[in-house]
Amino acid sequence: MTQQNNATMPEADDATEVTHPRVIRADIQGLRAVAVIAVIVNHVIAWPSGGFAGVDVFFVISGFLITGLLLRDHEQHGAISLAGFYARRIRRIVPAALTVIVVTATVGYFLFNRARGLSTIWDGVCSLLFVANWRFTALGTDYFHATDPASPLQHYWSLSVEEQFYLVWPWLVIIVLAIATRLLRSPARARVALAVVMAALVVVSFLYAVQQTASSPAAAYFSTFSRAWELGAGALLAIAAPVLAKLPAGIRFVVGWLGLLALLWSFVQVTDETPFPGPGAALAVGATMLIIAGGIGGRQRSLFVLDNPVSVYLGNLSYSLYLWHFPVLIFVLLLMPEQTPTVTAIILGLTLAISMISFYLVEQPFHHSPLLRRSGSRAARREAWQAWRDRFGAHAILATVALMVVGVIVGLSSFSVLRDHTPMAAPVAAPVVAENPEVQLQADLAAALTATAWPDNLSPSIDDAMSQTSNTNPARRCFDIGDTPNVDDCTWGNRSAPKHMYLVGDSTAMAYAPAFKAMAEASGDQWQITTIGLYGCRFTDVLVQNDGDGVMDACPQRKQDVADRIRADAPQLVVMSNAFALGQSTDRRPLSTGDLVASTLAEAASYNAPGRIVYLAPPPLGAPLGQCYSTVSSPIDCAVNVDAVWNDFESAFEAAAPATGDHAVSSLPFSCVDGQCPAFAGTLPTKYDQVHMTVQYSEHVAPAIRWALIAQGVM
Incomplete structure (x- = not known):
């Protein structure tokens, strides 16, 4: 199994300094940009070899930001609103993720073979329920599915890991802070107690990751338990933020640059052969922690690689880039299997264009909508929705029109594909009278190599053969x-x-x-x-x-x-x-x-x-x-x-x-025949x-x- 999957991108407007709640940290947005670029390029051209370690960068960022939100909520209100927390997660995560799932499953249904199309639909269901990592673990450890092609929704495993972690972590924060505050009678000491609990969880999870990576790498890669230490590492930073904010500017400068250089090195040093995530992810996790820690005490303008308008914009766009890049990669390579530089440019260009459309028409409008917000009176709710319509109404109309256009294009293209690729009888060799049965088999194989369309008389069909x-x-x-x-x-x-x-x-x-x-x-x-x-x-x-x-x-x-x-x-x-x-x-x-x-x-x-x-x-x-x-291939594509x-x-x-x-x-x-092996011979899939x-x-x-x-x- 290759390690080529991205992580989810946490909320763009959650990239705030713990001690300054409404200040967006440019360095974290830039860090997201570096991570998502590394992952996408790794997927598309298989370089850098460790670009998939961007998954770990996003886990650390997520743990830092989300824990910071929980702690601020507790400090400002004396309690943590779980309803508000999960409402924010739904507004931020679900609309864009659901859009990609629906589009991907629909296109896959028409373009993939039957087995892969149905499998993609199930992948979508599991992704929407945030259990995709469990599904891909089961498939990855199943000997008879280990060589299946990658799902266009396989990258949703990391979204499932995050949401499973956040089903537990806020409750644990509430319980620990409540008990520690009552026993220790000091918010500062309660914070220390939370740090001790989190540190223990990080150690246990890391040791588990090392053990499981050695015994079952596929399961370890997708497991929430073997990834929790990465989210926990970010959480520890958020808990320690008041102390880290006091670091001198000179030390923060060194720490920030040291972290960035170590992160870039991890993208080159980590390979598919590195035991991952335990302990192979430790370098990327540690490097990310250094970068985040270096910016806690104030803006790191000297870290210009991260703190610049282009990096910040790509960081804002990173969630949409993440969601769309893998389906785009899979579908483009399905239609154009030979990955030339032109095809690579098409993949990258389409990913950027579709991600921008999704960001402005789906992600942002829903993220800032009054949906699931507590707005007080009915009049206040009406006023909130009216303000949202004034700001995003045109976006909603454009999104609806865009979805209708995409639906029409997919429908027409699918009809054209099915019409142009209707299975027909392929050349079948005439029976060869010979005592040696190999002669007839060779004739059947040779005929299959000259076929220009999938035969309509295969029994079983290739779809049925794959399902058996x-x-x-x-x-x-x-x-x-x-x-x-x-x-x-x-x-x-x-x-x-x-x-x-x-x-x-x-x-x-x-x-x-x-x-x-x-x-x-x-x-x-x-x-x-x-x-x-x-x-x-x-x-x-x-x-x-x-x-x-x-x-x-x-x-x-x-x-x-x-x-x-x-x-x-x-x-x-x-x-x-x-x-x-x-x-x-x-x-x-x-x-x-x-x-x-x-x-x-x-x-x-x-x-x-x-x-x-x-x-x-x-x-x-x-x-x-x-x-x-x-539906868009011919027999020679499978020879x-x-x-x-x-x-x-x-x-x-x-x-x-x-x-x-x-x-x-x-x-x-x-x-x-002559060194070439077809997918069928006569009327039988091989x-x-x-x-x-x-x-x-x-x-x-x-x-x-x-x-x-x-x-x-x-x-």
Whole structure:
């Protein structure tokens, strides 16, 4: 999983000095601008490598500003108005966020494939309920969804983290201040007590983040518990503001510039390989704290990178920039997959233009509306609404007209897309009469590579294939997490057949299981075939790290149980199939192709079946169907070249297997033609994701696999 998601931008008019409630801090607005630019550029051109650390900048800013608001409310009124607090959050956050969700889900419904369109709608629902991080955690830790394309609403996870934090934090502030004030009889001491509580929470959350990052990086990235320390760090600054305001100007100058330089360094130093957020986010968090602390005692005009009109304006715009940039990126790349400099300029230009429109027509009018404000009498409420209409009435009219225009454009463009991309029958090769089934498969694959439109006779359709995933695989239970399944429940064909074959490995072996089931059933009384393994678990003697939920716990025992059973059964043939992909050991040490091939051979040697091992290559990686298959794409968009890593693995196995008297079988004859691999062959989709064959295609290639095994002299 790549770390490429922005954080939410706190309220623009909340960027106020704690000791001067109505003074907007230009340096914080500029800090927002730097952070949002880093995140957007990281998403669009993958540079700087740590630009995604802008998420941490916004969390710290948010914790500082929101805690400052709560403390000012308590100091001025002797209490904190939760109704007022949450009303402000709703006015500020919901209107713009809802607009983006509705537009994104609508456009996605018409342009994406069916599965991705429906998934985007669910993403929108979860985002609106502020539980998007839970949804993306579940998908990110689900082995069968880990390679899904990014949702255009994935960046809403951080909005969910913030709002979940603020469901708890104001209540905790109220409780701690009430108890401390009563016991200590001093507002200053009550503030110290709140600082102690917050510091304890920061420490606990940080330690949790470090632990969870090591054990489950995907879950840690989206978790409120592993991110709370970043918001808490900002809260500590707000609590300590009266003390920090007394720092001499010279020290504040040094602290501010030191923080800015450290922040810029973090954007370059942090990479996808950095343990994140614990402890990898610490540099960005600490740098942001220095910048904020340096400006508490007064305006930092010397920090001109942040304190200038352009930076301040972009900081004001940052929430809209955040909301719109990711959907714009996803949709533009869907329509123009080759990201040239021109396409990059279009992405950035559209993001800025749409964000400005949204800022002036949606974000600002609703932010300053009397909605959910306590205005006293009915006359006062009428007067407040009239003043709002006088100021923003034209904005509301323009927003309505703009939404109508967008709706018409989307509707017309969608109709045009559907009309121009109506599926039609693609060229299908005429049947080739040949004993070798690979000949017909090659003809079907070649015909698919010349198709100019998606066939209307695919069965299942690619939409249906993607929705099926592995759940329809007849051997799914034989590769599932948990206790090792009963071998008898995973054996196909006549149980009294004289010959016994095992198919073992990770989920690529599971994808082959329907083919081997078909082979067993077609063999009459000759073969019984057992298909067993564990998805996400490479059958190698070195444990290869996999972040799928529960995989690492089950993998060692599953491999041991399978090896024991193979030694006991002494089958005539053992077929091993694992992913052709690089990986890491459990201590995160990179494993090379040579390491993994040697480790696979070592695992096979433990079966005590020399000369009876076949290393069956998985099909080369396919295209990301969720991304390349849509109403605006053609089959060639989902055709990919054989990847270099696959070639390295295949060459290594072909060289190593004969040395031990064993055999290597390639998957190219039923996957690709001349180095190119299409998404379908004949009337069948070949895969339901980048890695795994559909059940139907696996069954379809059974004769070709049998042919290859016969050619090797092992069947």
